[in-house]
Amino acid sequence: MSRVEMEMKMNMKAAGTWLKGAVALLALSGLGAPAGALDMMVWDQNLDTKLAYGESAGGVMRGQMVRDASGRVVILFSRSDPERARAQYPGLRSRYEGEVRGSQVLIKLPGGLQSLEQFLASYRLKLDLTEISGGR
Template identity: 80%
Template sequence: MTHKIAGKWFRGVITLLALSGLAAPAGALDMMIWDQNLDTKLAYGESQGGAMHGQIVRDASGGVVILFSRSDLERNRTLYSGLRSRYEGEVRGGQVLIKVPGGLQTLEKFLAGYKLKLELTEISGGR
């Protein structure tokens, strides 16, 4: 009898953890895109389920700084090894370009190398 009660209690705790989001990290990788002077945040994204979900200011353009931040859990893994915390780049026509050795590359192609699909939604705003 005690075994059944303990089993039900354990399942209840697991269910609560899953519903609260505490059982899994919210986002292993965060991304922020700022203007070159780091005055205005132009985009934000968070990895979840194999995609980088986020928002970007609709009329953003020009030189940018792209910052990546890994969760504590992710720092102990190797999924994003080699990813630097800061990159230079540009926004042109709503598309984010990142400077890599050899030139500019779309952020979408860059993140695909880390098995992440880019999903940015445009929002209104401006500099």
């Protein structure tokens, strides 16, 4: 085998290794946040204690909520940059006032209080919160 052929073979091998690494990196970069993910946190009105949190995946907002929580709360939503670019969840604000009554989160809207479940349904999301003990 000539020197030129050996160099070409080595270059092709290096290119193949680089390509495999690039493909793996691209595949892993998509695993960080599922498409359509929306994060939610519910804090007491002073933002001292997190009372609930959730993340959407597959059309369901799943999370946990502190058992026996009650009173005025602040509800925070966050979207990733790709979601904002796709204009997913149009009209959704990042902060809402509300309250917790009988282990139900209510959001204060111009028309009055609405359950978190009804609110999320308008964004085609179902709610699945599991009660836990203690605040975080």
